Amino acid sequence: MPFSDGTIASVYIHEPASGRPRCRPVVYLHGIQSHPGWFVASAAELAEAGHPVFQITRRGSGDAEHARGDAPSAAVLLNDVWDACRFALRDGADGVHLVGVSWGGKLAACFTAGQAADLPIRSLTLVAPGIVPQVDVSPATKLSIALALLCCPQRRFDIPLNDPALFTDVEEMREYLRDDPWRLHRATARFFYASRRLDVMFRRAPAGGLAPATTLILADRDRIVDNAATEASLRRLAGPHLEVLRLPGSHTLEFESNPRPLYDALIAAVRRGE
Numbered sequence: 001m002p003f004s005d006g007t008i009a010s011v012y013i014h015e016p017a018s019g020r021p022r023c024r025p026v027v028y029l030h031g032i033q034s035h036p037g038w039f040v041a042s043a044a045e046l047a048e049a050g051h052p053v054f055q056i057t058r059r060g061s062g063d064a065e066h067a068r069g070d071a072p073s074a075a076v077l078l079n080d081v082w083d084a085c086r087f088a089l090r091d092g093a094d095g096v097h098l099v100g101v102s103w104g105g106k107l108a109a110c111f112t113a114g115q116a117a118d119l120p121i122r123s124l125t126l127v128a129p130g131i132v133p134q135v136d137v138s139p140a141t142k143l144s145i146a147l148a149l150l151c152c153p154q155r156r157f158d159i160p161l162n163d164p165a166l167f168t169d170v171e172e173m174r175e176y177l178r179d180d181p182w183r184l185h186r187a188t189a190r191f192f193y194a195s196r197r198l199d200v201m202f203r204r205a206p207a208g209g210l211a212p213a214t215t216l217i218l219a220d221r222d223r224i225v226d227n228a229a230t231e232a233s234l235r236r237l238a239g240p241h242l243e244v245l246r247l248p249g250s251h252t253l254e255f256e257s258n259p260r261p262l263y264d265a266l267i268a269a270v271r272r273g274e
Contacts, residue, residue: 001056002083003079003080003083004079004080009058009080010036010063011084012043012057013052015047016047016049016050016052024094024122025054025089025093026052026096026097026098027088027098028055028101029056029104029108030058031102032103033161033183033184034183034252035061035183036062040055041254043055046270049267049270049271051097054087056084061182067154069186069187069188069191070154070191071188071191072194073194073197074195074201076194077107077194081098081108085121095122096119096121096122097122097124097125097273098111098125098212099125099266100125101127101252101254102127102130105128105130106131106199108129109237112124113201113209113210122274123214124213125217126216127217127266128217128251129225131225132225132230133225133226134222137160138160145189149193153188155189156186156187156188157187157189159184159187165223167224167252168256170256170257173252202233207236208237209237210234210238210242211241213273214238214243215265215269216234216242216244217266217269218230219247219250220246220247220249221250222250223251243269247261
């Protein structure tokens with residue numbers, strides 16, 4: 001799929017089974033280190049429930065070989081979501097469901113709150129969204145990033161999530177993360193700045209700015225996200241539209257030994273907007 005500036009992104013497309021009633025499409029956004037491959041199982045479950053699912057690979061991540069870990073600006077990242085939604089709606093559907101996991105949840109929330117007034121987003125589902133993280137780069141690294149922005153904005157810095165234990169307690173999945181060649185370990189100074197700009201946009205979004213049916217799915221043993229602060233932030237924006245679910249597990253609920261509760265929660269969340 002081409003973004004507006006010509007950058008090509010891989011898209012994992014999951015179609016419902018032939019003959020099954022076809023529901024509105026789902027655009028599925030992954031996290032900062034991850035890629036669509038981490039979430040193919042839940043995407044397949046949504047497709048089994050009747051939704052075409054479009055897992056968009058964020059520019060510079062996953063199988064992208066060019067400009068890894070880079071994004072020119074927050075505006076470009078938000079426009080990429082626009083492009084992804086248009087791509088999902090190309091067959092004439094009258095609305096789209098937006099699902100964002102971890103950092104992708106922050107991007108999805110910012111897009112919905114401030115950029116999507118004319119786009120028919122029917123539901124917003126955020127899975128352990130990186131809106132209020134517990135893990136951040138060190139103050140010294142923040143200073144280095146700020147200096148790099150002045151002279152070498154494409155200089156790369158470590159993403160502070162390289163310990164697989166932050167994502168899952170399941171050793172088999174920790175091993176998968178250690179060996180994953182597409183996992184993103186470093187990002188550019190201007191990507192980190194774009195991420196900070198999204199934080200500012202989210203904080204400045206007006207109360208009630210999330211109009212669609214919004215579901216927040218939290219992992220009760222999350223080591224990356226501050227669950228209480230994240231819920232409070234979303235309640236300000238979504239108000240009565242917000243439904244909160246807490247599931248047993250670590251940050252990446254997809255990697256639990258029994259991910260069935262996540263699959264059921266995602267299907268129910270998307271159906272809120274049908």
